[in-house]
Amino acid sequence: MMEKELICVNCPMSCRLTVQIEENKVVSVSGNSCPRGKAYAETECIRPERILTTTVRITGGIHRVLPVISESEIPLDRIMDAMELIRSAQVKAPVQVGDVIMENILGTGVNIVAARSMDKFSCSDTSQK
Amino acid sequence: MKKVQAIIIGGGSAGLSAAVTLKKNGIEDVLVIEKDEEPGGILEQCIHNGFGLQTFQEQLSGPAYAERFVRMAEELNVRILLNTTVTKLTADRVVEYVNSEEGAVQVQADAVILAVGCYERPRGGINITGTRPAGIYTAGQAQRYLNIDGYMVGKRVFILGSGDIGLIMARRMTLEGAKVIGVAELMPYSNGLPRNMKQCLEDFDIPLYLSHTVSKVFGKDRLEKIEMVAVDENRNPIAGSEQYFDVDTLLLSVGLIPENHLADHAGIRMDPSTKGPVVDDRYMTSEEGIFACGNGLHVHDLVDYVSLQAARAAEGAAAYLRNGSPKGTPLCIKNGNQVSYCVPSQFYPEDPAEKLTVYFRVRTPMDNQQLVIRSGDKVIRTLKKRKLLPSVMEEAVLLKKDMEGLTEDITVEITEVAS
Ligand SMILES: Cc1cc2nc3c(=O)[nH]c(=O)nc-3n(C[C@H](O)[C@H](O)[C@H](O)COP(=O)(O)OP(=O)(O)OC[C@H]3O[C@@H](n4cnc5c(N)ncnc54)[C@H](O)[C@@H]3O)c2cc1C
Ligand code: SF4
Numbered sequence: 168m169m170e171k172e173l174i175c176v177n178c179p180m181s182c183r184l185t186v187q188i189e190e191n192k193v194v195s196v197s198g199n200s201c202p203r204g205k206a207y208a209e210t211e212c213i214r215p216e217r218i219l220t221t222t223v224r225i226t227g228g229i230h231r232v233l234p235v236i237s238e239s240e241i242p243l244d245r246i247m248d249a250m251e252l253i254r255s256a257q258v259k260a261p262v263q264v265g266d267v268i269m270e271n272i273l274g275t276g277v278n279i280v281a282a283r284s285m286d287k288f289s290c291s292d293t294s295q296k
Numbered sequence: 297m298k299k300v301q302a303i304i305i306g307g308g309s310a311g312l313s314a315a316v317t318l319k320k321n322g323i324e325d326v327l328v329i330e331k332d333e334e335p336g337g338i339l340e341q342c343i344h345n346g347f348g349l350q351t352f353q354e355q356l357s358g359p360a361y362a363e364r365f366v367r368m369a370e371e372l373n374v375r376i377l378l379n380t381t382v383t384k385l386t387a388d389r390v391v392e393y394v395n396s397e398e399g400a401v402q403v404q405a406d407a408v409i410l411a412v413g414c415y416e417r418p419r420g421g422i423n424i425t426g427t428r429p430a431g432i433y434t435a436g437q438a439q440r441y442l443n444i445d446g447y448m449v450g451k452r453v454f455i456l457g458s459g460d461i462g463l464i465m466a467r468r469m470t471l472e473g474a475k476v477i478g479v480a481e482l483m484p485y486s487n488g489l490p491r492n493m494k495q496c497l498e499d500f501d502i503p504l505y506l507s508h509t510v511s512k513v514f515g516k517d518r519l520e521k522i523e524m525v526a527v528d529e530n531r532n533p534i535a536g537s538e539q540y541f542d543v544d545t546l547l548l549s550v551g552l553i554p555e556n557h558l559a560d561h562a563g564i565r566m567d568p569s570t571k572g573p574v575v576d577d578r579y580m581t582s583e584e585g586i587f588a589c590g591n592g593l594h595v596h597d598l599v600d601y602v603s604l605q606a607a608r609a610a611e612g613a614a615a616y617l618r619n620g621s622p623k624g625t626p627l628c629i630k631n632g633n634q635v636s637y638c639v640p641s642q643f644y645p646e647d648p649a650e651k652l653t654v655y656f657r658v659r660t661p662m663d664n665q666q667l668v669i670r671s672g673d674k675v676i677r678t679l680k681k682r683k684l685l686p687s688v689m690e691e692a693v694l695l696k697k698d699m700e701g702l703t704e705d706i707t708v709e710i711t712e713v714a715s
């Protein structure tokens with residue numbers, strides 16, 4: 168039996184988890200304040216996964232970049248490859264929050280979606296920088 | 297002079313939550329004034345996830361969290377005046393604002409809620425000698441350039457201070473292809489949330505130098521090199537410990553301070569421990585009818601608490617608009633042993649709120665302690681605490697019956713667990 172201390176990264180509560188591992192299997196998790204903590208501990212001990220957040224270029228929008236987020240976790244060891252792909256994305260305003268920007272990134276089954284809505288830039292809008 | 301029932305200064309998460317709550321409490325005439333071109337505040341640049349687990353049971357990115365509140369405000373027909381800066385507030389609630397369409401305007405409000413957010417401690421606030429080259433930014437500035445304007449500020453980066461924005465920027469710049477050489481923290485412990493230590497530094501093998509600081513910068517036009525030194529327990533540099541790193545960018549993440557210019561000018565009493573206004577259990581400041589919430593009251597690490605507290609402040613303002621100020625004279629909620637601040641820090645024993653959540657922070661990291669809330673010598677409540685960190689805001693709940701009729705100030709303190 169092996170015991171491991173982990174920090175759950177799922178939310179800012181940052182719960183301290185104590186994980187018991189037996190023959191490469193997680194047998195118990197404690198210290199989590201919610202079920203997400205348990206699920207986190209289980210994947211963290213096998214192959215860590217993270218939510219990826221970044222931005223993509225957007226044309227015609229009120230800003231130059233659009234924040235995007237992976238719909239669910241992707242393996243940590245694929246994050247840099249995912250960034251490479253996302254960098255090539257081209258998006259046009261308007262965009263609605265949740266719109267799919269890139270489907271099934273790197274074959275992970277996870278979509279990259281818009282993290283906010285962004286209106287088109289209009290010239291009559293004096294609020295522009 | 298134009299009149300408005302309630303003016304909210306600032307349209308970030310605090311201001312939006314306060315506006316929504318005022319409307320829900322039957323206050324119809326609500327005006328939010330925001331200096332930026334869109335509502336949402338600091339959240340618009342916090343594109344990482346981890347917002348809203350308490351409020352929405354989902355983990356959202358900052359902009360998505362803000363958007364939910366903007367939609368709620370829109371549905372309730374909250375008026376939001378954008379590109380408009382409040383330039384002055386008086387104790388009798390005259391709000392002066394400026395924008396390009398109306399020029400300078402004065403409005404009389406029955407109630408004002410300050411939701412102005414915070415600012416970052418600049419380079420001038422710390423001790424770094426050397427030249428004044430380009431390439432030195434506060435972490436929040438760099439975050440705005442990158443996440444909203446789409447510009448990278450540099451390629452080889454060093455970060456001073458382990459505040460959350462610095463940690464988040466360490467990861468963000470790494471993802472964008474920059475090399476983050478390290479993070480130096482003056483204190484022997486990190487100031488950031490444990491999750492950010494893990495997912496922003498450890499995940500990318502970025503070294504954290506505790507009890508270290510940046511003592512000198514070099515470079516003519518652009519930053520070229522920094523000098524890092526170790527510090528002793530009194531935070532004095534240790535001679536001979538100098539290390540040099542070639543970098544083109546230094547990010548400062550050395551603390552956030554409530555934005556308090558307007559409040560200061562209005563003569564509102566400030567709390568030296570939070571650097572924000574002193575508020576009572578209704579979130580009212582020392583000036584009648586002026587309330588405060590969000591990072592402009594004290595710096596938060598969780599937006600859910602910002603929204604929640606702002607809602608409490610709005611309920612306080614709604615009650616004030618109906619019934620006036622609470623009755624009697626207030627008593628204080630004081631910082632006891634190891635407690636660096638308490639918010640709210642006043643309550644009315646003759647007219648207590650139904651339930652009061654006191655938010656507080658501890659001075660140093662501690663294990664297995666006990667939280668004690670007492671009034672004079674009378675212990676109101678004790679609570680075991682497994683782990684206490686200065687970076688994590690704690691709470692202590694007081695019920696009406698706990699506060700009613702008290703004659704002595706309440707003290708919140710941390711003590712050793714009696715075995
Ligand atoms: C970098 C960073 C990362 C964070 N990460 C997380 C996280 O992962 N999870 C989480 O839950 N929380 C996080 N937080 C905390 C949380 O998001 C913030 O504390 C919260 O959004 C602050 O809201 P606010 O409304 O008080 O301030 P702000 O969002 O700063 O809003 C204040 C608004 O007031 C306006 N204003 C100021 N002065 C004037 C004036 N004179 N006239 C008109 N308008 C004015 C400003 O333009 C601004 O829009 C983070 C905070 C920061 C800074
Ligand atoms: S266990 Fe749940 S509450 Fe604790 S950090 Fe993880 S997600 Fe947050």
